[in-house]
Amino acid sequence: MDSLKCLIIDDEPLAQNVIENYLKSFSFIEVVAKCDNAIVALEWMKKKKINLIFLDISMPFISGIEFIKSLKDAPQIILTTAHKEFAIESYELNVLDYLLKPISFERFMKAIDKLYIQIVETINAATKDEPDAFIYVKSEKKNVRILLKDILFIESIKDYIKIHTTDKVIVTQVSISTIEQRLPENFLRIHRSFIIAKDKITAYTQHDVEIGKHEIPIGRNYKMAVSKSLSAAK
Numbered sequence: 153m154d155s156l157k158c159l160i161i162d163d164e165p166l167a168q169n170v171i172e173n174y175l176k177s178f179s180f181i182e183v184v185a186k187c188d189n190a191i192v193a194l195e196w197m198k199k200k201k202i203n204l205i206f207l208d209i210s211m212p213f214i215s216g217i218e219f220i221k222s223l224k225d226a227p228q229i230i231l232t233t234a235h236k237e238f239a240i241e242s243y244e245l246n247v248l249d250y251l252l253k254p255i256s257f258e259r260f261m262k263a264i265d266k267l268y269i270q271i272v273e274t275i276n277a278a279t280k281d282e283p284d285a286f287i288y289v290k291s292e293k294k295n296v297r298i299l300l301k302d303i304l305f306i307e308s309i310k311d312y313i314k315i316h317t318t319d320k321v322i323v324t325q326v327s328i329s330t331i332e333q334r335l336p337e338n339f340l341r342i343h344r345s346f347i348i349a350k351d352k353i354t355a356y357t358q359h360d361v362e363i364g365k366h367e368i369p370i371g372r373n374y375k376m377a378v379s380k381s382l383s384a385a386k
Contacts, residue, residue, distance in 0.1 A: 155182040156271070157200055161216070162208040162232065163188045167253065171206050171232065174260045180268075180295060188212075190219040202227050204267065209233040209242075220245050228270070230263050269330060287334055289315065289324040296322055300338075304352045304363050306331060308345040316366070342378045343371035356382060 158181050162168050168186045175181050184200055187193040189212050196202065207229055209216035217238060220229060231242050234253040242250050248270065249263040268290070285300045302317040308328035315322045315331075332341055341347050346368050348361055355362040358379070360369050370378050 155180050156203040157182055157184050158204040159184055159193050159196055159202050160186045160206045161190060161193045163211045174257055178264055190214045204228045206230050206232050209235060209238055228267060291322050291324045303349050305368055306347040340381055342374050343369055
């Protein structure tokens with residue numbers, strides 16, 4: 153995945169610097185410029201393809217809300233503001249997230265995770281029917297590329313998942329429900345803690361699925377859906 157080109161638009165230098173410093177922790181985002189108003193930002197958008205904007209609402213010349221409404225093909229936008237009252241209107245404008253100042257790094261990370269998932273889902277939607285379709289996941293501070301055809305099954309452990317592939321196990325901090333939404337129809341949730349690749353099944357019963365040497369339990373609440381799915385594949 154190429155780096156995302158980012159603008160920070162805020163008339164407060166301190167607020168600009170906070171966001172810029174936070175973004176240093178995310179290697180796939182490149183800050184192109186810091187702008188103190190939307191007019192300057194528009195000039196940058198004419199020069200470069202911008203993928204992401206951190207945008208304050210209360211600014212001189214034109215507000216952040218007015219700026220969004222003026223854009224014909226808006227990039228991903230994360231609003232950063234001290235005002236709660238614009239939240240509902242902002243979501244009607246399809247912004248990615250709404251961060252209230254002062255912004256903690258923990259809250260900032262959640263916004264970046266939301267951005268990352270959306271970007272990866274866009275990539276997946278374009279590639280999931282191809283033989284070499286893949287997903288990216290964050291693991292050990294890297295964006296790791298995994299071919300879908302190599303995945304055997306996925307195991308959930310608290311806030312993390314283990315992706316078992318044909319040659320390795322990759323650990324990433326994301327929920328199993330989130331990863332489930334990013335996978336094509338060949339993958340089947342059979343337990344609250346397990347997703348399996350149907351084409352990797354070597355045997356199954358009413359109680360478990362075998363993938364090679366691995367025996368994976370079928371959850372009580374999933375038995376009917378699993379039986380229907382696997383019966384249809386006969």
